[in-house]
Amino acid sequence: MNHHPKAASRVEHVFELFDTDGNGFIEATDIELMTNRVVTAATGSDQGAKDAIRAAFERYWATMATELDDGDGRITVEEFRPFVLNPEHFGPAVDQFADALSALGDPDGDGLIERPVFEALMKAIGFGHENLHALFDSFEPNAQDQIEVEVWRAAIVEFYEPENGDTRGNHLIPAQAR
Ligand SMILES: [Ca+2]
Numbered sequence: 659m660n661h662h663p664k665a666a667s668r669v670e671h672v673f674e675l676f677d678t679d680g681n682g683f684i685e686a687t688d689i690e691l692m693t694n695r696v697v698t699a700a701t702g703s704d705q706g707a708k709d710a711i712r713a714a715f716e717r718y719w720a721t722m723a724t725e726l727d728d729g730d731g732r733i734t735v736e737e738f739r740p741f742v743l744n745p746e747h748f749g750p751a752v753d754q755f756a757d758a759l760s761a762l763g764d765p766d767g768d769g770l771i772e773r774p775v776f777e778a779l780m781k782a783i784g785f786g787h788e789n790l791h792a793l794f795d796s797f798e799p800n801a802q803d804q805i806e807v808e809v810w811r812a813a814i815v816e817f818y819e820p821e822n823g824d825t826r827g828n829h830l831i832p833a834q835a836r
């Protein structure tokens with residue numbers, strides 16, 4: 659399959675972040691740690707929204723572990739890259755993750771996300787300060803510095819599109835990897 663180089667850079671960065679202990683593999687314990695960080699950052703969210711992001715991370719991991727892993731219980735970047743960039747195999751997990759993460763940004767359910775809430779969630783995942791603010795700005799915040807939940811949700815899905823070379827999610831790629 660053809661991957662745009664930017665798509666590869668996007669998901670390689672996600673791999674680095676999800677490998678929370680930095681040992682070069684994504685394992686179940688990495689995803690647990692990441693999940694706990696994000697749930698802890700979601701200070702305003704109710705239990706339902708927290709349960710939804712836990713379920714989404716579990717789905718993300720379970721999809722990799724059952725469909726892609728060669729049986730050793732850990733995912734290499736070589737396993738990760740082509741798999742998560744295959745919408746046929748990974749699309750449903752991405753959709754669930756995009757729904758849950760974007761909803762976590764909107765605890766009061768008005769359809770809008772304030773910058774500090776977005777920042778807390780994206781920092782919990784591990785994205786860079788300047789990168790995440792550049793992404794927020796690309797969503798064209800309103801006069802109250804809010805973005806639409808639906809705009810973020812769509813961008814999360816686009817982030818994993820294998821042939822998409824110019825999605826706003828490119829703002830999250832570290833400068834040295836662009
Ligand atoms: Ca690891």
Ligand SMILES: [Ca+2]
Nearest residue numbers: 727728732733
């Ligand atoms: Ca493996």
Ligand SMILES: [Ca+2]
Nearest residue numbers: 764766768770
């Ligand atoms: Ca809101």
